[in-house]
Amino acid sequence: MSFLTVENIVKDFGGLVANNNVSFTIEEGEIVGLIGPNGAGKTTLFNCIVGYHRPDSGKVTFRGKDVTGFRPFETNRAGIGRTFQIMKVTTGMTVLENVMVGSFCRTNNRNTARGEALHVLGDLALDAVKDYYINELPIAIQRKVGLARALATKPALLMLDEVASGLNPTEIEEVVELLRRLNSAKKITLFLIEHIMEMVMKVSQRVIVLDYGEKIAEGLPADIVKDENVIKAYLGEKYAQGL
Ligand SMILES: Nc1ncnc2c1ncn2[C@@H]1O[C@H](COP(=O)(O)OP(=O)(O)OP(=O)(O)O)[C@@H](O)[C@H]1O
Ligand SMILES: [Mg+2]
Structure with missing residues (x-):
């Protein structure tokens, strides 16, 4: 039994499928990154997990408990914390x-x-x-x-939506240190959305990639940066901008 299990989440905003059958698991103590182009559905996926949106279908299980359709305060009490983009x-x-x-x-x-x-x-x-x-x-x-x-x-699971955006390199470094400390000293499992590649690839043990609402890759940061689909969908553009 995984710490967090997300199964076949679908979220359709009147024909715009922001999450299309997204599935993955997170183990206790992990630091997992979630990346993908603007509009890929990352924030929507967070909202489906914590209950700001009710997914059209799919299931979210946290520490063995079905939390699908829970309201935000209920997922919060169950141990899922989040920050806002x-x-x-x-x-x-x-x-x-x-x-x-x-x-x-x-x-x-x-x-x-x-x-x-x-x-x-x-x-x-x-x-x-x-x-x-x-x-x-x-x-x-x-x-x-x-x-x-x-x-x-x-929270036992802390979900961070672009917590480093708008910060300078020194401030980003401080956030990285803080997240590592929360993870190692306080045993908080971290799931973070981030566009700053140096930060997310450095701090994450595993990375999940969304594109047009679908999960297109998942793996170790070192493998994700070499993944052709990820480069085509997202990283190519990032590298062209000098990251
Ligand atoms: N409440 C909503 N109603 C209608 N459409 C929405 C809503 N929230 C998000 N969307 C649409 O769903 C898609 C995914 O949006 P989302 O905010 O999840 O992307 P994202 O990956 O977090 O992007 P970014 O990196 O820019 O934050 C977008 O096309 C967005 O316009
Ligand atoms: Mg977002």
């Missing part, structure tokens, strides 16, 4: 309050939620910005707050 700028909320939204997944007690949010903020070295409104902060910090909010839900 388009950050939900909650203008009226401070960093601390944003992270407390995550904590409330596990508790109804405001003090407990606050304590846990402060703990996560401390762990990510975000204490100094806890009282800032999130939209006043640089993008790298905003992304880290998004990560903190997901971590506050205490």
Whole structure:
């Protein structure tokens, strides 16, 4: 039994098949990358797994439990955390309050939620910005707050949608180190969508490739970069842009 099993997921947006029979598994403790061109269906697949979308067909099993059709708060409670590609700028909320939204997944007690949010903020070295409104902060910090909010839900599986996008090389390096630490020290299984090839190929143990809603390849990063279908569908264009 795999940690996460995704079987034949189909998601059709009125004739646009964003996910077409996608199947794969993730084992506990792995770091798996999800890549593919814009519009390939990566975010849709995340949304189908966590319950932001209900797949038209297919099945999602997490730690032996059928979670297909669960609502986001239910998959969250089951142990699946996620960050958002388009950050939900909650203008009226401070960093601390944003992270407390995550904590409330596990508790109804405001003090407990606050304590846990402060703990996560401390762990990510975000204490100094806890009282800032999130939209006043640089993008790298905003992304880290998004990560903190997901971590506050205490996920066993953390799904990251382009967590490094818009960051400079030094900031990307910091994110890589942080993800490795979460994986090794906190035993969090990671599943990440990323367009930055140096980052995703470096941090992932295995990579899944989507194109036009279909899985076209899956394997070790070293094999994926040599895969002709992947080069044709996606990497060729990336290499032409100098990655
Ligand atoms: N809620 C929606 N309603 C209708 N169509 C949608 C919806 N969400 C996504 N799509 C369409 O589904 C396809 C896949 O979109 P998706 O956002 O999953 O791609 P992606 O691989 O995450 O792309 P990117 O790398 O640009 O983030 C696109 O053609 C998109 O326009
Ligand atoms: Mg996307």
